[in-house]
Amino acid sequence: MAGYTPMMEQYLSVKATATDAILFFRLGDFYEMFFEDAITASRELEITLTGRGAGQEERIPMCGVPHHAAEGYIARLIDKGYKVAVCEQVEDPASAKGVVRREIVRIVTPGTVMDSKSVGDTSNNFIVGAAHQSGRFGIAACDLTTGELYVTSSSDSHETVKNILNVYRPSEAVGDEASIVAIQSDRNATARAILTTVRDEVDLTKLADQFPDEQWNSHELVRQQAVARLIAYLDETQKRSLTHLRSVKAYDSESFMSLDAFTRRNLELTETVRDRSRKGSLLSLLDRTRTAMGARLLKRWIDQPLLNRNEAERRLDAVEALNQDWIKRKELRDELGEVYDLERLAGRIAYGTANARDLNALKNSLKRIPAIQELCQTLDVVSLNALAERMDACSDIADAIERAIADEPPVTLKDGGIIRTGYDSKLDELREASQNGKQWIAELERQEREATGIKSLKIGFNKVFGYYLEVTRANVVHLPEGRYERKQTLANAERYVTPELKEKEALILEAEDRMFDLEYERFIALREEIAGQMARLQRLAESVAALDVLQAFAEASAERRYSRPSWTDGDGYDLTIEEGRHPVVESVNENGVFIANETTLTASEGAILLITGPNMAGKSTYMRQVAMICLMAQIGCFVPARRAVLPFVDRIFTRIGAADDLVGGQSTFMVEMKDIQVMTEQATKRSLIIIDELGRGTSTDEGMAIAQSVIEYVHNHIGCKALVSTHFHELAHLESSLSGLRNGCMAVKEGADGVTFLRKLVPGAADSSYGIYCAQLAGLPETIVSRAYTLLNEHSSFDTSGFNSIANSLVIKEVATATAYSEPVSQELGSQPVIPTNDAIQLSMFVDAAPSVKPAKPTVNDKLLDKLRKLDVMRMTPMQALEWLNDARNQLTESGDH
Numbered sequence: 001m002a003g004y005t006p007m008m009e010q011y012l013s014v015k016a017t018a019t020d021a022i023l024f025f026r027l028g029d030f031y032e033m034f035f036e037d038a039i040t041a042s043r044e045l046e047i048t049l050t051g052r053g054a055g056q057e058e059r060i061p062m063c064g065v066p067h068h069a070a071e072g073y074i075a076r077l078i079d080k081g082y083k084v085a086v087c088e089q090v091e092d093p094a095s096a097k098g099v100v101r102r103e104i105v106r107i108v109t110p111g112t113v114m115d116s117k118s119v120g121d122t123s124n125n126f127i128v129g130a131a132h133q134s135g136r137f138g139i140a141a142c143d144l145t146t147g148e149l150y151v152t153s154s155s156d157s158h159e160t161v162k163n164i165l166n167v168y169r170p171s172e173a174v175g176d177e178a179s180i181v182a183i184q185s186d187r188n189a190t191a192r193a194i195l196t197t198v199r200d201e202v203d204l205t206k207l208a209d210q211f212p213d214e215q216w217n218s219h220e221l222v223r224q225q226a227v228a229r230l231i232a233y234l235d236e237t238q239k240r241s242l243t244h245l246r247s248v249k250a251y252d253s254e255s256f257m258s259l260d261a262f263t264r265r266n267l268e269l270t271e272t273v274r275d276r277s278r279k280g281s282l283l284s285l286l287d288r289t290r291t292a293m294g295a296r297l298l299k300r301w302i303d304q305p306l307l308n309r310n311e312a313e314r315r316l317d318a319v320e321a322l323n324q325d326w327i328k329r330k331e332l333r334d335e336l337g338e339v340y341d342l343e344r345l346a347g348r349i350a351y352g353t354a355n356a357r358d359l360n361a362l363k364n365s366l367k368r369i370p371a372i373q374e375l376c377q378t379l380d381v382v383s384l385n386a387l388a389e390r391m392d393a394c395s396d397i398a399d400a401i402e403r404a405i406a407d408e409p410p411v412t413l414k415d416g417g418i419i420r421t422g423y424d425s426k427l428d429e430l431r432e433a434s435q436n437g438k439q440w441i442a443e444l445e446r447q448e449r450e451a452t453g454i455k456s457l458k459i460g461f462n463k464v465f466g467y468y469l470e471v472t473r474a475n476v477v478h479l480p481e482g483r484y485e486r487k488q489t490l491a492n493a494e495r496y497v498t499p500e501l502k503e504k505e506a507l508i509l510e511a512e513d514r515m516f517d518l519e520y521e522r523f524i525a526l527r528e529e530i531a532g533q534m535a536r537l538q539r540l541a542e543s544v545a546a547l548d549v550l551q552a553f554a555e556a557s558a559e560r561r562y563s564r565p566s567w568t569d570g571d572g573y574d575l576t577i578e579e580g581r582h583p584v585v586e587s588v589n590e591n592g593v594f595i596a597n598e599t600t601l602t603a604s605e606g607a608i609l610l611i612t613g614p615n616m617a618g619k620s621t622y623m624r625q626v627a628m629i630c631l632m633a634q635i636g637c638f639v640p641a642r643r644a645v646l647p648f649v650d651r652i653f654t655r656i657g658a659a660d661d662l663v664g665g666q667s668t669f670m671v672e673m674k675d676i677q678v679m680t681e682q683a684t685k686r687s688l689i690i691i692d693e694l695g696r697g698t699s700t701d702e703g704m705a706i707a708q709s710v711i712e713y714v715h716n717h718i719g720c721k722a723l724v725s726t727h728f729h730e731l732a733h734l735e736s737s738l739s740g741l742r743n744g745c746m747a748v749k750e751g752a753d754g755v756t757f758l759r760k761l762v763p764g765a766a767d768s769s770y771g772i773y774c775a776q777l778a779g780l781p782e783t784i785v786s787r788a789y790t791l792l793n794e795h796s797s798f799d800t801s802g803f804n805s806i807a808n809s810l811v812i813k814e815v816a817t818a819t820a821y822s823e824p825v826s827q828e829l830g831s832q833p834v835i836p837t838n839d840a841i842q843l844s845m846f847v848d849a850a851p852s853v854k855p856a857k858p859t860v861n862d863k864l865l866d867k868l869r870k871l872d873v874m875r876m877t878p879m880q881a882l883e884w885l886n887d888a889r890n891q892l893t894e895s896g897d898h
Contacts, residue, residue: 003055004054004055005053005054005055006098006099007027007099008034008054008055008060010099010102011023011025011034014087014102014103014104015037017104018083018085018104018107020083021082021083021084021085021107022037022040022041022077022082022083022084022085023037023084023085023087023104024065024070024074024084024085024086024087025087025102026067026086026087026088026089026102027064029066029067029068030064030065030066030067031064031065031066031067031070031086032062032063032064033062033063033064034052034054034060034061034062035060035061036061038060038061038062038063039061040082041063041073041077042061042063044076044077044080044082045063045065045073045076045077047063047064047065048063049061049062049063050062050063070086071115074086074108075113075115075117075118078108078109078110078113078118079118081110081194083107083108083109083194084107084108085104085106085107085108086104086105086106086107086108087102087103087104087105088102088103088105089101089102090102090103090105104239105239106237106238106239106240107236107237107238107239108237109127109172109194109237110125110127110171110172110193110194111125111126111127111128111142111144111170111171111172111173111193111194112127112144112172112234112237112238113125113144113145113171114144114145114347114348114351114353116145116341116344119145121292121295121341122287122292122295122296122299123296123299124143124145124146124148124168124296124299124300125143125144125145125171126141126142126143126168126169126170126171127141127142127143127144127170127171127172127173127174127230127233127234128140128141128142128165128168128170128172128173128174128175128183128230129142129173129174129175129226129227129228129229129230129231129233130173130174130175130176130179130180130182130183130226130229131175131176131179131202131222131223131225131226131229132156132175132176132178132179132182132222133221133222133225134222135155135156136153136154136155136156136220136222137153137154137155137156137160137161137179137182137222138151138152138153138220138222138223138224138225138226139151139152139153139161139164139165139226140223140226140227140229140230140248141167141168141170142230142234142245144234144238144347144351145343145344145347146293146296146343146344146346146347146541147244147245147246147343147346147347147350147534147538148249148343149227149245149247149248149249150168150248150249150250150251151219151223151226151227151248151249151250151251152164152223152250152251152252152253153220153222153223153226153253154253156182158182158185159260159678159682160253160258161182161183161185162185162260162261163253163258163259163260163261164253165183166259166260166261166264166303167300167303167304170193171193171194172193172194172195172196173193173194173195173196174195174196174197174198174229174230174233175196175197175198175226175229176197176198176199176200176229177197177200180195180196180197183195196233198229198232198233202225202228202229202232203228203232204216204224204225204228206228206231206232206235207224207227207228207231210231210242210245210246211245211246211247211248212246213246213247214247214248219250223250227248231245240351240352242350243350243531243532243534244346244347244349244350244351244531244534244538246534246535246538247535247538254307255306255307255308256304256305256306256307257304257305257306257307257631257634257649257650257651257652258650258651259303259305259651259652260653260678262654262655262675263627263652263653263654264303266624266654266655266656266690267282267624267627267628267631267652267654268280268281268282268584269281269282269283269302269303269631270282270283270299270302270303271283280584280588281584282302282583282584282628282631282632283298283299283302285556285583285584285587286298286302286552286553286556286637287552288551288552288553288555288556288559289548289549289551289552290333290336290337290339290548290551290552291336291337291339291340291341291342291544291545291548292341292343292344293341293342293343293344293541293544293545293548294336294544294545294547294548294549294552296343296545297545297546297548297549298549298552301549301635301636302631302635305631305634305635306634306635306636307634307648307650309567309648311636312633312634312635312636312648314382314383314636315383315550315553315635315636315637316564316565316636316638317381317382317383318381318383318384318387318550318554318636319550319553319554319557319564319636319637319638320381320554320564320638321379321380321381321384322379322384322550322551322553322554322555323554323557323558323638325379326558328375328378328379329551329554329555329558331375332372332375332376332547332551333551333555335368335371335372335375336368336372336544336547336548336551338364338365338368339365339368339372339544340361340362340364340365342362342365342537342540342541342544343538343541343545345358345361345362345365345537346362346534346537346538346541349362349527349530349531349534349537350531350534352527352531354527355409355411355412355413356405356406356409356410356413356418356523357409357411359401359405359526359527359530360401360405360407360409362397362398362401362530362537363397363398363401363402363405366393366394366395366397366398367398369391369393369394369540369544370393372388372391372544372547373388373391373393374388376388376547384547384550387543387546387547390539390543391540391543391544392536392539392540393540394533394536394537394540397530397533397536397537400526400529400530401526401530403420403423404419404420404423404522404523404526405418405419405420405523405526406418406419406420407420413520413523414516414520415516416512416515416516416519417519418519418520418522418523419519419522419523423522424518424522426518427515427518427519427522430511430512430514430515430518431515433507433508433511434508434511434512434515437504437507437508437511438508440504441459441467441504441508442459444459444500444501444504445457445458445459445469448469452471452475452478452479452480453478454471454475454478454479456471456472456475457469457470457471457475458470459501460495465487465488465495465497466497466502466505466509467497467501467502467504467505467508468487468488468495468496468497468501469484469495469496469497469498469501470490470493470494470495470496471493471494471495471496472492472493473492473493473494476494479496483498484496484497484498485497485498550636553636553637553638554638556637557637557638560583560586560587560640561640562583562637562638562639562640562641563638563639563641563642563643563644564638564639565629565632565633565638565639565641565644565645565646566644566645566646567645567646567647567648568645568646568647571647571648571686572647573602573603573607573647573685573686573721574600574601574602574603574604574645574647575599575600575601575602575626575630575645575646575647575721576599576600576601576602576643576644576645576646577598577599577600577626577629577641577643577644577645577646578598578641578642578643578644579596579597579598579641579642579643580596580597580598580599580625580626580629580639580640580641580644581594581596581597581625581640581641582594582621582622582624582625582628582640583625583628583632583640584628585621585625586640595618595758595759595760596641596642597622597625597759597760597761598761599626599761601721601723603740605742606739606740606741606742607719607720607721607722607740608711608714608715608721608722608723608724608738608740608741608742609722609723609724609741609742609743609744610711610724610725610726610731610732610734610735610741610742610743610744610765611623611723611724611725611726611744611745611746611761612725612726612727612729612731612732612743612744612745612765612766612767613725613745613746613747613748613766613769614746614748614757614766614768614769614774615769615771615774616757616774617746617748617757617759618746618757618759619692619725619746620656620692620725622723622746622761623656623690623692623723623725624654624656624690625640626688626690626723627652627654627688627690628640629641629644629646630646630649630652630688631649631652633646634648634649647686648686649686649687649688649721650684650686650687651682651683651684651686651687651688652687652688652690653675653678653679653682653683653687653688653689653690654689654690654691654692655672655675655676655679655690655691655692655694656690656691656692669696669697669698672696672697676691676710679691680710680713680714680717680718683714683718683720684718684720685718685719685720686720687718687720687721688720688721688722688723689714689718689720689721689722689723689724690722690723691710691722691723691724691725692725693725693726693727694706694707694710694711694724694725694726695707695710695726695728696727700728703728704728704730704731707724707726707728707731708731708734711724711731711734711738711741712734712738715738715740715741719740727769727771729765729766729767729768732765735765742763743763743764743765744761744762744763744764745761745762745763745764745765745766746758746759746760746761746762746766747759747760747761747762748766749887772785772788772789772792775788861892864888864891864892
């Protein structure tokens with residue numbers, strides 16, 4: 001550092017302690033950056049890069065931002081993945097000897113951002129600490145803005161670790177080398193995270209100081225290590241007391257349904273597949289919360305469905321009570337709407353960044369709690385009464401704020417106007433002195449005007465010269481000589497002071513300075529007093545958030561006509577859903593009609609449903625809705641069905657849609673096989689498996705072989721409930737060899753003018769997919785469509801001349817359906833097409849080559865006889881049989897065949 005100025009030497013020594021961060025170095029009213037930091041910041045923040053002399057021959061790169069606007073610039077750098085070290089002046093420049101002493105007061109990282117605008121009111125910002133020991137993996141997750149801290153542990157299976165991380169989706173993770181390797185394996189959950197490797201040693205001695213009420217002997221060692229590692233990192237970066245981190249919520253990962261990343265994505269629980277937006281997800285549909293903390297808790301409940309039947313029943317009891325009493329529900333929603341974000345208010349108070357308006361927001365929120373408690377108690381439900389009893393209205397805190405803080409305080413803390421008159425006698429005396437002094441100034445101005453005869457004379461004030469008398473140039477001649485001392489000359493006026501004015505100025509400014517300092521002291525004392533009650537405020541916030549989610553479930557259930565699910569007896573296996581609907585697809589349906597379907601998966605009647613049917617007929621939507629209904633029940637919400645009797649599902653596995661992993665070097669088919677591998681390895685008899693289009697992505701022979709072997713494995717070895725869709729119609733024969741499998745297909749209605757998709761699941765197997773017609777609906781060029789029909793006809797054993805002309809003259813009917821809204825649900829939604837009866841039979845790929853002489857085109861009689869042979873008469877209802885006969889008669893009448 002030889003040759004640099006003293007200030008630059010100070011900068012370099014501070015920078016040496018934060019080499020991995022951009023250093024914001026406070027110089028007066030600006031934060032300055034130098035050298036590589038300046039080049040990086042000017043590029044990322046799009047600010048001017050300049051230079052500065054630093055004692056060397058060459059000027060060094062420099063850029064800066066105003067201190068009052070620094071948070072916005074810091075947030076932009078954090079969003080881009082940088083760390084920022086904030087270096088402040090820690091002594092008064094007026095009393096400093098030499099260079100003002102400066103220190104780093106905090107290091108801002110993606111996981112330690114405290115600005116709620118950057119994080120989002122309804123989102124958490126988790127940072128995780130990880131530990132690995134003796135085949136066990138510990139994860140501690142903390143949101144510094146709310147003071148939440150969770151810890152759990154599991155086996156060191158990468159799949160288990162991934163599922164835990166997917167609950168938190170951290171923006172930052174810290175751990176030893178083994179932990180970081182395990183975390184890094186889940187690119188889905190840590191795609192936006194900064195991963196920091198720290199030393200292997202963990203100091204557990206500080207846990208008792210940070211969490212004085214926690215019984216650490218009862219915690220597994222790997223959990224203690226995860227928490228200790230995280231707290232050590234937060235201490236190092238935040239450089240202040242973390243008073244709002246005083247409790248740890250420990251839980252077993254086995255207490256909640258484990259959901260892998262593909263299942264979360266395919267079911268679109270918290271974000272859509274197409275654009276990863278919240279709108280169009282289950283979270284968006286159910287979010288009728290009235291508080292930000294309720295919205296955050298709702299997401300966690302969706303991410304962690306319960307495996308505890310009693311807890312699920314308690315939630316459902318509360319939802320039912322709120323659902324049935326819409327008047328009290330509306331009153332409760334109105335009261336909750338006036339409650340601010342208690343978690344983040346408490347976090348800012350403990351962190352020392354809350355201003356007077358934050359305290360008033362806390363006071364106004366606390367005043368709503370008694371009314372909320374009363375409403376819960378009048379509903380007379382055990383779970384709601386328990387919530388009300390746990391709520392501490394913290395009236396003493398509200399009263400303290402009411403006594404101290406003015407009704408309309410300023411945002412800043414050091415400009416006065418914060419403390420209410422009457423709160424502090426000394427402060428009132430100073431205010432009176434300041435006020436009297438200003439009145440004296442006003443009286444002096446009047447007297448000087450009368451004495452000089454200058455009506456335009458005025459007394460002003462600025463921070464440089466203090467109080468002064470200002471006289472226009474034209475009136476200077478009217479001033480008596482010897483009494484006024486010139487202080488400043490302006491273009492059109494002169495400014496003067498008098499001995500009396502300077503004497504009074506000293507008294508006024510001294511009173512104001514002391515008054516502002518005293519107000520700040522009183523405010524800080526009150527804020528620290530409230531910070532000491534952090535545990536009470538956090539417990540209250542938890543109860544209010546839980547109540548908010550329960551009323552949101554009730555509101556959504558009432559609006560969408562959901563019903564309360566019930567559970568199969570004991571550890572029952574069977575699943576029965578009557579008139580089930582897909583919640584999200586139904587909600588975006590423009591014509592307001594959704595075709596409901598039945599689902600029965602039982603040990604006696606069959607636990608595996610093999611679904612065939614045309615493209616766009618609704619297979620994928622149907623399978624998803626079964627999974628969604630199970631999940632909604634286990635978070636404690638009513639479900640979109642007329643009746644649902646459900647078992648407790650320990651896992652939901654989904655394999656839906658095509659997705660490759662280019663970064664990982666895996667094709668679409670390989671990704672599908674990896675998903676199937678996870679299913680077969682982790683599924684139990686209590687699981688639910690959803691597989692859409694099993695076996696695609698490879699040759700027909702191999703795909704069909706894999707599909708059949710997977711189905712047989714699920715049937716013979718796992719024994720869980722499963723919904724499997726396929727275009728391999730030949731697999732329908734499995735119904736005769738696997739006792740627990742039944743065939744189902746999406747119904748179509750055939751008439752003289754074509755086929756209409758009914759979106760209804762019926763027993764039996766389909767024999768056509770209408771894929772070429774779907775390609776035509778998608779807008780493929782007519783040349784491609786016609787050629788496809790020609791190639792299909794060439795592989796048909798029948799003469800299908802004229803088929804193309806029929807296809808080109810199709811009429812599309814609008815039938816009750818769901819509207820496409822996003823991938824992947826949208827793949828099977830849209831207008832209900834009417835498709836011409838295919839004169840060609842779709843042949844199996846295993847049939848011998850077509851004969852050289854084509855048989856005559858089949859008549860309507862031939863086709864009806866073929867369909868009659870395939871009818872599953874034993875599964876048809878009387879009405880379905882009559883409808884089939886009526887359609888057959890109409891076809892015969894219109895064709896002229898007898």
